Amino acid sequence: MAESVIIKNVTKTYRMYKTKGEQLKDLVLPGKSGSDFNAIEDISFAVEKGDVVGLVGINGSGKSTLSNIIGGIVPPTSGEVIVDGEVNVIAINAGLNSQLTGIENIEFKCLLMGYSKERIAKVMPEIIEFSELGDFIYQPVKKYSSGMKSKLGFAISVTADPDILIIDEALSVGDQTFADKSLAKMNEYKKRGKTIFFVSHNLSQVRSFCTKIAWIEGGHLREFGPTNIVMKNYSEFIKKYHKLSPEDQKAFRDKLANRRKQNNK
Numbered sequence: 001m002a003e004s005v006i007i008k009n010v011t012k013t014y015r016m017y018k019t020k021g022e023q024l025k026d027l028v029l030p031g032k033s034g035s036d037f038n039a040i041e042d043i044s045f046a047v048e049k050g051d052v053v054g055l056v057g058i059n060g061s062g063k064s065t066l067s068n069i070i071g072g073i074v075p076p077t078s079g080e081v082i083v084d085g086e087v088n089v090i091a092i093n094a095g096l097n098s099q100l101t102g103i104e105n106i107e108f109k110c111l112l113m114g115y116s117k118e119r120i121a122k123v124m125p126e127i128i129e130f131s132e133l134g135d136f137i138y139q140p141v142k143k144y145s146s147g148m149k150s151k152l153g154f155a156i157s158v159t160a161d162p163d164i165l166i167i168d169e170a171l172s173v174g175d176q177t178f179a180d181k182s183l184a185k186m187n188e189y190k191k192r193g194k195t196i197f198f199v200s201h202n203l204s205q206v207r208s209f210c211t212k213i214a215w216i217e218g219g220h221l222r223e224f225g226p227t228n229i230v231m232k233n234y235s236e237f238i239k240k241y242h243k244l245s246p247e248d249q250k251a252f253r254d255k256l257a258n259r260r261k262q263n264n265k
């Protein structure tokens with residue numbers, strides 16, 4: 001089978017500051033204050049065309065960072081992602097301009113995807129209908145709730161028919177009817193052999209929808225493989241994690257966070 005996404009030694013490092021002063025000092029004397037934090041570190045795996053990959057991990061593990069790097073929204077600090085085809089990311093805020101109206105956002109995203117004026121005019125009614133936003137489509141996106149933003153993002157992306165679709169928690173904020181409709185659309189994509197990345201905390205949805213799982217822990221890839229195997233291990237981990245006292249959970253998260261810090265002063 002053909003590889004559709006190859007992730008090679010990808011690391012994303014953010015500079016962290018405790019105060020505004022530290023941040024300013026780092027501008028004047030680079031490297032003298034603040035510390036580096038690896039949101040993700042040395043992640044490598046390859047995905048084949050038609051794979052539906054669930055990205056799982058506890059809060060802050062690096063799922064969104066990885067999906068934004070695969071989608072080309074965020075550049076990696078080192079490593080590379082090789083993608084065969086057009087990628088589209090659906091997340092609550094991905095690629096939407098809050099100053100523009102819903103309609104203007106649709107036009108803008110379609111232009112970015114290289115659509116002609118005629119093609120935009122053709123897909124516009126389809127996108128508006130899928131979005132269920134009614135007259136809100138004429139309002140600036142800054143007036144939208146997170147569910148409404150997610151609806152608009154989902155409607156644009158599924159109509160764009162990309163080769164690779166990344167869905168980041170987009171279903172968790174909408175209403176149930178919209179989530180069902182979106183899940184049906186995602187299943188249609190799956191049947192057509194498209195590559196999908198699905199970021200979710202809803203483990204039963206992940207289990208039923210995904211064929212492979214990448215389990216991210218503290219910025220590292222802990223496991224990658226078939227859903228039945230990785231989800232068994234991940235569910236056991238989550239059960240144990242939830243049984244820990246809040247102090248022990250914090251100690252576990254701190255241990256992972258320390259591993260991600262560099263050059264600490």
Ligand SMILES: Nc1ncnc2c1ncn2[C@@H]1O[C@H](COP(=O)(O)OP(=O)(O)OP(=O)(O)O)[C@@H](O)[C@H]1O
Pocket residue numbers: 014015038039040057058059060061062063064065066
């Ligand atoms: N722009 C940024 N600047 C600094 N740190 C960031 C930035 N974006 C993400 N991080 C940090 O990187 C880590 C990974 O964040 P990310 O959003 O990728 O995690 P996640 O697994 O998607 O979390 P969640 O399940 O809570 O959505 C977090 O500790 C986060 O604080």
